Amino acid sequence: MKRLFIYLKDYKKESVIAPLFKMLEALFDLMVPLVVASIINRGIKYGDKPYIYRMCGVLILLAAVGLLCALCAQYFAAKAAVGFAAKLRCALFSHIQSLSFTELDIQGTSALMNRMTSDVNQLQNGVNMALRLLMRSPFIVFGAMIMAFTVNAQAAFTFVVVIPVLFAIVFGIICATLPLYKRVQERLDQVLRRTRENLTGVRVIRAFHREGEETEEFCEENGLLKRQQLFVGKISALMNPLTYVVVNLGIIALLANGGVKVSVGTMEQGDVVALIDYMSQILVELVKLANTVVLLTRAIASGRRVAGVFEVSSSMAFPQVTGGNDAPVSGGPRDVLRGMDSDEIVSFSHVDLTYAGAGGQSLSDITFSVRRGQTVGVIGGTGSGKTSLVHLIPRFYDATGGEVRVCGRDVKTYGREELRERVGIVMQKAVLFQGTIRENLRWGRPDASDEQLWRALETAQAREVVEGKAGGLAEMVEQGGRNFSGGQRQRLAIARTLVKEPDILILDDSASALDYATDARLRMAIAALDPKPTVFIVSQRAASVLYADLILVLDEGKIVGQGTHEELLQGCPIYREIYESQFDSKDWKGGQTHDER
Numbered sequence: 001m002k003r004l005f006i007y008l009k010d011y012k013k014e015s016v017i018a019p020l021f022k023m024l025e026a027l028f029d030l031m032v033p034l035v036v037a038s039i040i041n042r043g044i045k046y047g048d049k050p051y052i053y054r055m056c057g058v059l060i061l062l063a064a065v066g067l068l069c070a071l072c073a074q075y076f077a078a079k080a081a082v083g084f085a086a087k088l089r090c091a092l093f094s095h096i097q098s099l100s101f102t103e104l105d106i107q108g109t110s111a112l113m114n115r116m117t118s119d120v121n122q123l124q125n126g127v128n129m130a131l132r133l134l135m136r137s138p139f140i141v142f143g144a145m146i147m148a149f150t151v152n153a154q155a156a157f158t159f160v161v162v163i164p165v166l167f168a169i170v171f172g173i174i175c176a177t178l179p180l181y182k183r184v185q186e187r188l189d190q191v192l193r194r195t196r197e198n199l200t201g202v203r204v205i206r207a208f209h210r211e212g213e214e215t216e217e218f219c220e221e222n223g224l225l226k227r228q229q230l231f232v233g234k235i236s237a238l239m240n241p242l243t244y245v246v247v248n249l250g251i252i253a254l255l256a257n258g259g260v261k262v263s264v265g266t267m268e269q270g271d272v273v274a275l276i277d278y279m280s281q282i283l284v285e286l287v288k289l290a291n292t293v294v295l296l297t298r299a300i301a302s303g304r305r306v307a308g309v310f311e312v313s314s315s316m317a318f319p320q321v322t323g324g325n326d327a328p329v330s331g332g333p334r335d336v337l338r339g340m341d342s343d344e345i346v347s348f349s350h351v352d353l354t355y356a357g358a359g360g361q362s363l364s365d366i367t368f369s370v371r372r373g374q375t376v377g378v379i380g381g382t383g384s385g386k387t388s389l390v391h392l393i394p395r396f397y398d399a400t401g402g403e404v405r406v407c408g409r410d411v412k413t414y415g416r417e418e419l420r421e422r423v424g425i426v427m428q429k430a431v432l433f434q435g436t437i438r439e440n441l442r443w444g445r446p447d448a449s450d451e452q453l454w455r456a457l458e459t460a461q462a463r464e465v466v467e468g469k470a471g472g473l474a475e476m477v478e479q480g481g482r483n484f485s486g487g488q489r490q491r492l493a494i495a496r497t498l499v500k501e502p503d504i505l506i507l508d509d510s511a512s513a514l515d516y517a518t519d520a521r522l523r524m525a526i527a528a529l530d531p532k533p534t535v536f537i538v539s540q541r542a543a544s545v546l547y548a549d550l551i552l553v554l555d556e557g558k559i560v561g562q563g564t565h566e567e568l569l570q571g572c573p574i575y576r577e578i579y580e581s582q583f584d585s586k587d588w589k590g591g592q593t594h595d596e597r
């Protein structure tokens with residue numbers, strides 16, 4: 001929690017001024033009962049109207065100054081709280097961006113989004129209320145008791161009895177409800193998770209006609225949340241009646257005791273009214289303090305969850321690039337390849353990969369090497385480890401055994417930017433961001449010209465997609481690219497990666513939504529690039545890897561065959577099974593004719 005308060009350091013002045021103004025407001029509030037008592041004891045008792053008017057003017061002045069102090073306190077408290085939340089949110093987002101895929105997988109998208117939104121908002125409200133009320137309420141409570149003794153010490157002993165009882169009731173209820181509020185928050189997280197899953201997967205739910213079941217399960221979880229909230233609400237609801245009973249008993253005691261003293265002439269009528277006003281102030285402030293404590297407790301719980309994200313450190317350490325051979329080359333990533341002694345651009349040496357928390361290895365003893373300009377096909381059944389393999393090249397995950405080398409160097413010796421400049425990857429799920437097509441395409445190269453964008457679009461077979469839009473490159477892309485079809489999103493995502501002209505291009509099943517003819521034209525266009533990148537094509541289609549220079553066949557995380565198409569047809573039963581399941585082969589031994597089903 002302590003590390004979160006460093007984001008308040010730029011608001012030290014506001015964090016001091018806000019409570020001070022609240023204390024001033026409280027001080028003026030404590031003076032009001034004395035003025036009222038003076039009006040009764042002198043103005044009304046002796047019929048001194050000028051005095052009454054003067055004292056009413058004093059009350060108006062106290063109210064005006066108190067209002068001004070309250071406004072100043074609210075302004076500075078809000079400024080500090082909102083500024084704190086903004087800085088914290090930026091720092092949290094930056095930290096999340098620095099985490100590797102391993103940590104993101106463990107934390108989960110829903111949890112991280114809740115930390116960024118709900119928990120940070122709770123912290124913002126907590127800071128705001130703490131600056132405004134955390135000092136004011138105790139000051140009013142004990143100040144009212146002290147002022148009561150200045151009015152009449154003997155009658156004020158009622159406060160000595162009432163205040164501890166009120167504290168016991170208020171904080172007893174708080175202690176009883178805090179664990180329950182924590183359970184309510186956990187249940188709320190579950191409801192939010194299910195809501196997100198249903199909204200994200202609404203098409204799948206409708207495709208399987210599961211609306212009724214999902215609605216029923218949601219209503220069940222929401223019902224549990226409702227019952228927990230009602231239960232804790234009923235306990236919290238006891239606070240007001242119990243405190244009002246105690247305060248009213250205290251007022252009755254004051255009236256009974258004060259009435260006797262007034263009748264015998266040892267106490268003024270205005271003093272009794274002042275004591276009752278102080279008792280009412282104590283009641284109001286204790287209720288405020290109780291609500292503040294509950295809010296602060298929730299904020300502390302949220303703060304611990306946010307701090308927990310900061311405590312998660314990336315399992316990957318990228319070296320700091322300062323210059324020399326490790327520095328990024330300004331002439332473009334491909335210029336690095338010129339002058340290399342080795343023709344080998346990617347090599348795996350006995351590489352193993354085990355995901356965090358997994359029961360077994362996802363990749364085992366992977367060994368192969370690729371020369372620059374080659375096209376590598378990666379094929380295998382679902383869950384065979386194809387995506388896991390290519391994710392090791394840009395170092396999205398670290399190999400748990402063996403060594404992955406890019407351009408003759410271990411990937412762990414590269415700086416983050418240098419490695420990602422050399423490797424371009426198009427993921428299985430094509431993701432576009434809200435903005436124009438031009439802004440999306442320039443993600444990899446912000447200074448790319450329109451001519452370069454059109455060239456990349458043409459290679460990705462997406463030129464007609466953009467030309468068919470009224471705005472061309474300036475056409476708006478809606479959130480998630482939902483105003484484009486699946487195939488259009490894939491082609492635009494491929495074009496975005498081609499704009500950066502990477503040394504190594506990885507197409508991770510990124511043409512699954514394309515028809516065979518478009519897929520073939522795409523591969524031919526990439527092969528015609530000059531200079532040609534080293535291309536990894538991950539696919540379950542044999543047609544996509546048919547003419548690759550090297551085909552890697554994976555099964556249960558192991559390479560069970562590698563070579564050309566003809567070599568694998570002869571020597572790899574698994575590849576031959578995949579091929580024959582997709583083609584009617586004629587003279588497949590020679591690989592000359594392929595009639596696709």
